[in-house]
Amino acid sequence: MTELQLGLLVIGAVVVAGVFAYNRLQERSARRAAERVFRSAAGDALLGEPPAARMEPGAPETRPPPERSATLPAVALPDARIDYVVELAFEPPAPAAQLLELWKVHEHRYARQALLACSADGVHWSRLPSAEGNAQVLQAGLQLVSREGPVDEAELIEFRAALDSLAAASGAGIAAPEMRQAVEQARALDAFCADADIQVVFHVMPMPGTGFDELAVGGAAEQAGLALEADDRYTLRDDDEREMFSLAWRDGAGGAGGLSITLDVPRAPGGRGSFHAMARCARQLAATLGGALVDDNGQVLDERALAAIAAQLDAVHAAFAARGIDPGSAVALRLFS
Structure with a gap:
């Protein structure tokens, strides 16, 4: 190899290294920008995804998952989209009270995970334990994903055994999905939840050296259509009383710390409508209180930034639609509880 060839090789290596380093810097810059705009309720589970899949401002590693109600929606029923559903058929029909009594031996084990x-x-359904009369069919659903992760085959076998026992005691026929397929469904659903369990959070901050008056905040919140809840948050709810977004003191610091407006994406009904209502409210509060609308790092959220967030939310809502799940629905409230 001549000196000229060797020199060209060295120059080429330097150029390639430089391009690689530049790309890495650009990637890190874009990553930081996305993290300022979105916060994952599941920690940093989204950090390996492209920016369009990320949500929520701030440093996710310092933000635990939001505390959510453990109460199931009144209309929640076993659902094959998120449950391993075993069906029992009775001939002649069996009293619902008898089935409830037979299930009680297993109830403590599945109190939070199973619905019957x-x-x-076969058309109109009532949840146990409130069901009355005789049952021709019983469906038992084991939720495939919880905060602890997806169910495994051993858990499915145990659940199926409990239903086999109930079927034997009541003389019912039994039908259930294939377990390996259910395990794969659970893993895919868990991955979806990790990507979709996100919050959008804005802050309305007072001018330096000042703070917000509590009475002024209450008046501005009510003027924007929000109502004070028992937990001292202000919320906006839809016509079905489902929470769209909430307003609270930022980090519990009171007037000097500013306000935080939070939209829990999986649990907020109305898709983009909830976000637009949140953005309107945030702008109105900032104008009324004389504050600034910012992200976790204090960067101002202007119309362009809000439009970019809305576009990213569209991708998340599309992922929900692909699974046939509506954010804010009974199924979503169970899955993200």
């Missing part, structure tokens, strides 16, 4: 529902005609 009875039907006299």
Whole structure:
């Protein structure tokens, strides 16, 4: 190899290294920008995804998952989209009270994970334990994903054994999905939840050296259509009383710390409508209180930034639609509880 060839090789290596380093710097810069705009309720589970899949301002490693109600929606029923559903058929029909009594031996084990529902005609369903009369069909659903992660095959086998026991005691026929397929469904659903369990958070901050008056905040919140809840948060709810977003003192610091406006994406109904209502409210509060609308790092959120967030939310809502799940629905509230 001549000196000229060797020199060209060295120059080429330097150029390639330089391009690689530049790309890495650009990637880190874009990553930081996205993290300022979105916060994951599941920690940093989204950090390996492209910016369009990320949500929520700030440093996710310092933000634990939000505390959510453990109460199931009144209309929640076993659902094959998120449950391993075992069906029992009774001939003649069995009293719902008898089925409840047979299930009690297993109830403590599955109190938070399983739903049972009875039907006299296979069309209209009532959840146990409130079901009355006779049941022609019983469906038992084990939720495939919880905060602890996806169910595994051993858990499914145990659940199926409990239903086999109930079927034997009541003389029912039994039908259930293939377990390996259910395990794969659970893993895919868990991955979806990790990507979709996100919050959008804005802050309304007072001018330096000042703070917000509590009475002024209450008046501005009510003027924007929000109502004070028992936990001292202000919320906006839809016509079905589902929470769209909430307003609270930032980090519990009071007037000097500013306000935080939070939209829990999986649990907020209305898709983009909830976000637009949140953005309107945030702008109105900032104008009324004389504050600034910012992200976790104090960067101003202007119209361009809000439009970019809305576009990223569209991708998240599309992922929900692909699974046939509506944010804020009974199924979503169970899955993200």
